[in-house]
């Protein structure tokens with residue numbers, strides 16, 4: 059079976075009359091497969107998933123699952139992390155080209171050169187990076203545990219934080235550090251408009267602004283609460299407010315509305331008129347591609363064993379720190 063290499067997914071036409079929901083359920087049973095989906099996936103993909111989570115939750119689930127096949131409805135670095143943690147499972151991804159602007163901003167060869175300039179620094183890398191960058195890092199973090207991971211180093215230890223400068227700046231502020239920041243951004247979170255959010259807040263004075271730390275500082279300064287996708291979801295359920303302006307990828311609104319249908323959720327507007335609060339990488343996945351990738355078990359994530367073990371070390375360290383912090 060050939061993968062259309064230019065496109066990154068199986069170039070097979072799917073009968074449009076198929077009930078993909080029941081076909082996928084059937085294939086999952088037949089093949090002992092589990093579908094893991096990030097909160098930024100389309101609603102229909104979230105609805106067929108066995109587990110929906112943020113980057114940390116998904117990594118943990120991928121590590122623990124006994125299923126023979128992991129179908130990763132997310133982006134490449136997430137599926138790669140699943141393979142690093144659980145190499146005996148087959149890990150498939152609906153579209154190999156589902157990348158991430160943060161990961162793309164940090165080519166391993168450039169990062170290695172940067173790191174060599176600061177031999178006394180330890181490296182904390184956000185999980186949104188390639189296995190090769192992970193292998194160059196001392197510890198990985200996600201947006202759920204970045205503060206705990208950074209605080210696991212003594213104050214005297216100089217640190218490099220890569221690749222998200224917005225998350226790094228936010229963690230610097232919370233921890234009182236001065237980490238060196240790699241100059242990467244998330245193409246979705248950097249586009250929320252401070253000006254439009256201020257206007258929206260004036261029109262909805264009771265609404266709380268909840269924001270992901272990948273957003274720019276100007277947006278974070280306006281936020282009533284800052285957190286990872288799972289933390290934003292939890293807050294929107296538990297807080298007494300009835301209205302929220304949500305500054306993160308719009309896919310999360312599906313679970314927010316499902317969990318608190320009586321509340322109002324307003325997606326934060328980007329600074330132009332595009333649908334830029336949707337991640338084009340996450341949105342490459344479709345039900346059709348999920349169906350073909352379970353059926354034909356392609357595209358799959360394959361890794362060099364030396365790279366895998368080198369990348370696993372800092373991820374294991376992160377998981378241990380998270381566990382100790384009760385996250």
Ligand code: 13P
Nearest residue numbers: 112113200201202286287
């Ligand atoms: P979390 O899943 O850690 O909230 O990160 C969001 C994100 O942008 C994933 O790519």
Ligand code: SF4
Nearest residue numbers: 158159244245246337
């Ligand atoms: Fe990467 Fe941003 Fe898309 Fe997440 S939302 S996968 S950080 S580009």
